[in-house]
Amino acid sequence: MSESKETTKRRWANYSIYPRFQLSIVAFNLFTLFAAMAVVYYQIHKSFWVLETYAKSLDTTLFNQYKQMIDVHIELVQDAMITSIIFSTLFIVIYNIVFTHKSAGAIYHLKNYCQEIINNGYTRKLTFRQGDMHPELPELINGAIERIQTDSDKSSK
Secondary structure, eight states: OOHHHHHHHHHTTOOOOOOOHHHHHHHHHHHHHHHHHHHHHHHHHHHHHHHHHHHHHOOOHHHHHHHHHHHHHHHHHHHHHHHHHHHHHHHHHHHHHHHHHHHHHHHHHHHHHHHHHHHHOOOOOOOTTOOOOOHHHHHHHHHHHHHHHHHHHHOOO
């Protein structure tokens, strides 16, 4: 049981390759979400305020009933907004971490590959994991290294 928890915890920890990059993407998207929801919330309250002002000017006997209806409706709208914010936040966080993991993973492997070449020389071809973004990079970089080696061999003869 503890091995399963440890494996799951490690799997999620592996999604954090470049935390600063990944968290900045998440933060930007959450900021955009909250800013949009704040504008929507303001517009909803403004429209109800306009309707309330209009109803108050027409008939004061029906105004109290109308005000109660508006208050109930505002509560319903707020509940819907809170629910959508919660689900949108969860979706944004999970999607952005997974997406940036695939993008940052390719960069991470490329960085380690270049560091390996600097330390040990060219020993193997570059490969990315299945599902990483930029799948054309390994072929391009491997081709460039082969070309450099070929040109180097020709010039040394």
